[in-house]
Amino acid sequence: MKNAHSNSIAILIFLILFSRTFADETKLGDVNEGSQAVPVHVIDMHDATGAKIRPDDHPIMPFSTKQTCIQCHNYDKIRSGWHFNANDPDVDPGRPGEPWILSDQITATQIPMSYRAWPGVYNPKKLGITSWDFVQKFGRQMPGGGVGENGDSDPDSLYLRWMLSGKLEINCLSCHDADAAHDQAEYAAQMPRQNFRWAPAASCAFAEVQGSAKDMPDNYDIYFGGVGDEPRKVPPSVKYKEGTFNSKGKVFFNVVRQVPNERCYYCHSTKYIAGDKTARWQHEQDIHLKSGMMCVDCHRNGLDHQMVRGYEGEAQETGKPSVASLSCKGCHIPDKSNSVPVAGRMGAPVPKHAGIPTIHFEKLSCTACHSGPWPSGQTQDVKTSKAHALGVHGAAVADDAAPRIVGPVFVKGQDGKIAPHELIFPSFWASIEGDSVKPILPDIVRPFVVQVITADTLTDSTNIAKMNAGEWPDFTKSKISQILLKLATKDSTKSYGYINAGKLYHLTADSQLVAENNPAAQPYSWAFAHNVRPASQALGARGCQDCHSLKAPFQFANVVVHSPIVDDVPAAQSMLSFEKVGVIYPRLFALSFLFRPWLKIFLIFCVVVLVAVLGFFAFKGFDKTLKSISKKQW
Amino acid sequence: MFRFLAFIGLMLTGAWLAVALKSKSISLAATGEKLRQAGQNIVVSIGNFSSLSSVEFSNKLLFPLTLFCVIIMALTGFIPIIFFGTHMSGYILMLHVATSPLFALCIALAGILWAHKHRFELADWQVFRALFSRNADVNITKTEKNQFWNKVCFWGVITLAVFAISSIVASMYKIFGTHGQELLLQFHRYSTLGLIILITIYTFLVKVEK
Numbered sequence: 001m002k003n004a005h006s007n008s009i010a011i012l013i014f015l016i017l018f019s020r021t022f023a024d025e026t027k028l029g030d031v032n033e034g035s036q037a038v039p040v041h042v043i044d045m046h047d048a049t050g051a052k053i054r055p056d057d058h059p060i061m062p063f064s065t066k067q068t069c070i071q072c073h074n075y076d077k078i079r080s081g082w083h084f085n086a087n088d089p090d091v092d093p094g095r096p097g098e099p100w101i102l103s104d105q106i107t108a109t110q111i112p113m114s115y116r117a118w119p120g121v122y123n124p125k126k127l128g129i130t131s132w133d134f135v136q137k138f139g140r141q142m143p144g145g146g147v148g149e150n151g152d153s154d155p156d157s158l159y160l161r162w163m164l165s166g167k168l169e170i171n172c173l174s175c176h177d178a179d180a181a182h183d184q185a186e187y188a189a190q191m192p193r194q195n196f197r198w199a200p201a202a203s204c205a206f207a208e209v210q211g212s213a214k215d216m217p218d219n220y221d222i223y224f225g226g227v228g229d230e231p232r233k234v235p236p237s238v239k240y241k242e243g244t245f246n247s248k249g250k251v252f253f254n255v256v257r258q259v260p261n262e263r264c265y266y267c268h269s270t271k272y273i274a275g276d277k278t279a280r281w282q283h284e285q286d287i288h289l290k291s292g293m294m295c296v297d298c299h300r301n302g303l304d305h306q307m308v309r310g311y312e313g314e315a316q317e318t319g320k321p322s323v324a325s326l327s328c329k330g331c332h333i334p335d336k337s338n339s340v341p342v343a344g345r346m347g348a349p350v351p352k353h354a355g356i357p358t359i360h361f362e363k364l365s366c367t368a369c370h371s372g373p374w375p376s377g378q379t380q381d382v383k384t385s386k387a388h389a390l391g392v393h394g395a396a397v398a399d400d401a402a403p404r405i406v407g408p409v410f411v412k413g414q415d416g417k418i419a420p421h422e423l424i425f426p427s428f429w430a431s432i433e434g435d436s437v438k439p440i441l442p443d444i445v446r447p448f449v450v451q452v453i454t455a456d457t458l459t460d461s462t463n464i465a466k467m468n469a470g471e472w473p474d475f476t477k478s479k480i481s482q483i484l485l486k487l488a489t490k491d492s493t494k495s496y497g498y499i500n501a502g503k504l505y506h507l508t509a510d511s512q513l514v515a516e517n518n519p520a521a522q523p524y525s526w527a528f529a530h531n532v533r534p535a536s537q538a539l540g541a542r543g544c545q546d547c548h549s550l551k552a553p554f555q556f557a558n559v560v561v562h563s564p565i566v567d568d569v570p571a572a573q574s575m576l577s578f579e580k581v582g583v584i585y586p587r588l589f590a591l592s593f594l595f596r597p598w599l600k601i602f603l604i605f606c607v608v609v610l611v612a613v614l615g616f617f618a619f620k621g622f623d624k625t626l627k628s629i630s631k632k633q634w
Numbered sequence: 635m636f637r638f639l640a641f642i643g644l645m646l647t648g649a650w651l652a653v654a655l656k657s658k659s660i661s662l663a664a665t666g667e668k669l670r671q672a673g674q675n676i677v678v679s680i681g682n683f684s685s686l687s688s689v690e691f692s693n694k695l696l697f698p699l700t701l702f703c704v705i706i707m708a709l710t711g712f713i714p715i716i717f718f719g720t721h722m723s724g725y726i727l728m729l730h731v732a733t734s735p736l737f738a739l740c741i742a743l744a745g746i747l748w749a750h751k752h753r754f755e756l757a758d759w760q761v762f763r764a765l766f767s768r769n770a771d772v773n774i775t776k777t778e779k780n781q782f783w784n785k786v787c788f789w790g791v792i793t794l795a796v797f798a799i800s801s802i803v804a805s806m807y808k809i810f811g812t813h814g815q816e817l818l819l820q821f822h823r824y825s826t827l828g829l830i831i832l833i834t835i836y837t838f839l840v841k842v843e844k
Contacts, residue, residue: 351811351812352811352812353811353812353815354808354809354810354811354814355805355806355807355808355809355810355815356812356815357805357815357819358721358812358815358816358819359721359722359723361812362720362721363723582724585724585725585728588728589727589728592728592731592732596806599731599734599735600803600806600807602735602738602739603734603735603738603799603802603803604803605742606738606739606741606742606799607738607796607799607800607803609742609745609746610741610742610745610792610795610796610799611796613745613746613749613792614745614789614792614793614796616749617749617753617789620753621753621754628756
């Protein structure tokens with residue numbers, strides 16, 4: 001008994017040590033032996049169980065990126081990377097970034113969400129969104145991993161669905177596939193079909209995926225099939241194209257170390273809707289990319305895939321000093337305290353910033369002057385890949401499709417510097433308990449909203465048309481009141497409200513609709529850095545009055561506030577309110593620049609007078625001194 | 635570094651002034667009262683501008699106005715850097731900039747109107763020898779000594795004013811890059827520090843030691 005107990009402990013200790021060793025294991029593909037060439041990946045494919053896939057397998061399984069790539073790469077180390085660790089509470093969230101947006105056009109809902117603890121976003125889990133639901137909705141622009149492999153935290157009722165669909169493993173090919181025929185849209189298309197296991201294969205040029213796990217019953221067996229007589233319900237399957245396997249049963253994966261820009265674009269594209277300038281050719285690319293650089297030249301990572309985000313202060317936050325050299329300042333501004341010169345890497349020009357007082361560099365980020373579209377009189381609508389499912393088959397393509405994001409908005413960030421941000425005003429139906437305002441998921445509210453806004457179906461054609469186009473319907477205060485009253489019938493112990501355009505709309509005791517400020521209605525914003533404009537198009541390139549004039553959009557532009565409420569249209573907010581520099585001072589300071597040229601001339605005149613006085617009396621004194629010396633007998 | 639030097643410099647100047655005033659049995663309250671009167675004189679003089687004689691213009695308007703500008707600019711310029719370690723910004727910056735043309739005008743007028751009075755003469759050379767030469771056998775009176783230092787301060791102020799104004803004007807043009815802007819700022823800071831110290835000594839010598 002005693003021996004068995006000791007043996008158990010020994011085995012346990014061994015397993016713990018072994019698992020630690022395994023997690024820290026350096027594999028063949030993770031060693032930098034020095035060759036710049038990328039090894040050609042003609043390798044065996046493995047399915048989710050680890051079994052090798054052979055062309056004559058029946059049924060033939062989709063390859064598992066985890067089981068295939070893990071043969072040479074430490075998958076566990078990779079999964080700790082920034083793209084995959086959002087749901088890890090131990091990871092420092094860092095600077096607030098672009099959230100996922102739970103958007104529903106019918107209920108005019110847009111809720112910024114993130115698993116990272118950024119202030120102002122909602123955790124999907126706390127909203128009641130399971131990992132299962134999240135992956136189906138947002139897996140389109142996720143590279144897998146994270147909650148895609150976290151089905152264990154979902155309710156038991158979803159266990160069989162996860163078993164059937166498989167986990168959404170990290171799809172290494174989402175980034176590292178250099179094949180021009182790599183189709184991330186096909187990957188995205190597998191999400192609503194719940195084909196998580198098949199998604200990586202779907203994106204590949206050498207595989208086709210058909211069917212849908214969503215249509216399969218919980219007890220469907222992916223190995224033995226059996227769906228009965230339902231011809232419309234096609235089970236998920238993969239077919240590898242002829243010639244995929246070589247004579248040894250291996251497959252060529254066209255992978256590269258340096259991720260092509262095209263791969264990044266699928267999830268990280270942004271479109272600014274600037275009036276009539278919506279065509280692609282009317283917008284410039286980032287100057288770094290036009291200069292021949294790649295995204296990953298700056299946004300680097302090691303095996304741990306801790307992507308460098310590139311903002312100032314990241315080095316201190318992450319505890320990695322080397323990251324500092326991959327920010328704007330790190331590349332462009334020489335730092336004499338460095339023992340080795342770092343600035344100028346990759347040909348980065350060192351800016352002169354002629355005529356710019358140094359206080360600008362304390363108050364503004366580099367991006368304030370160099371990034372995003374040139375600010376105009378009011379903010380522009382913005383569409384992003386993550387928010388608007390850009391590139392996904394069937395996504396709404398209208399420029400005013402929900403969710404409504406605006407930019408550039410110049411916001412004073414946590415570091416005290418003003419930087420350009422994209423901004424969203426949360427909009428959602430909520431339950432109110434004391435001071436707490438909790439969003440209600442759109443699925444719950446939708447029936448009530450539909451009832452109210454389509455009550456006059458025959459005359460409410462505008463709303464029907466809008467709903468068809470992906471836009472928000474038109475609400476009136478009366479309709480909002482009706483929806484809130486209908487919500488109240490669901491649970492009379494709670495009160496309900498509608499967060500929109502920076503306000504909380506709710507009913508008073510006598511059923512009057514009022515709108516008031518509420519912290520939950522505060523906008524959420526995130527800094528952006530792209531596209532970077534060239535130096536000649538930076539703010540200030542034409543002089544101080546690019547920013548310091550009464551018409552300068554940098555300070556005096558309007559921040560558009562979108563709202564579906566047609567009889568309570570919100571006023572645009574002043575850019576100054578986000579820059580936190582007051583209201584009167586910027587105007588006075590801008591006004592002073594009208595007199596600045598005269599001030600300069602006057603001061604120069606005074607200097608000339610003083611120099612003349614100095615000069616005159618200096619010469620006079622010199623003259624007297626010479627006379628005095630010459631009078632002395634030598 | 636500048637923060638430390640400015641703090642030390644202004645503290646020592648203030649301490650010297652306090653000791654010097656005390657040695658003259660002049661209290662701070664009396665000094666404050668004099669400053670208040672000087673302020674009143676400015677207002678009255680501006681009102682009676684056309685009837686002012688040149689002496690009255692110098693003594694009752696130009697000098698107090700210059701002093702007033704220097705005090706404003708010194709407070710707005712040095713309080714942020716000494717007490718907060720930050721650059722001037724906001725309303726403080728605006729006040730500093732708004733006062734600057736008046737200060738420049740006053741200094742320029744002072745240079746024109748008082749330069750002749752403060753010219754160095756042979757007698758000043760004797761004072762210089764008496765103060766700095768070991769073997770000098772010249773006896774000088776306190777008045778002569780004070781007049782000498784008066785003149786030194788005056789020309790020091792004029793010279794430093796040139797540096798202070800020209801350094802800030804140069805930074806307003808697209809000539810100097812970031813490193814140059816930092817250098818110009820340092821020029822401006824150190825020259826204004828010297829300016830304040832010399833103006834303090836000059837004012838004491840002219841108004842108290844007369």
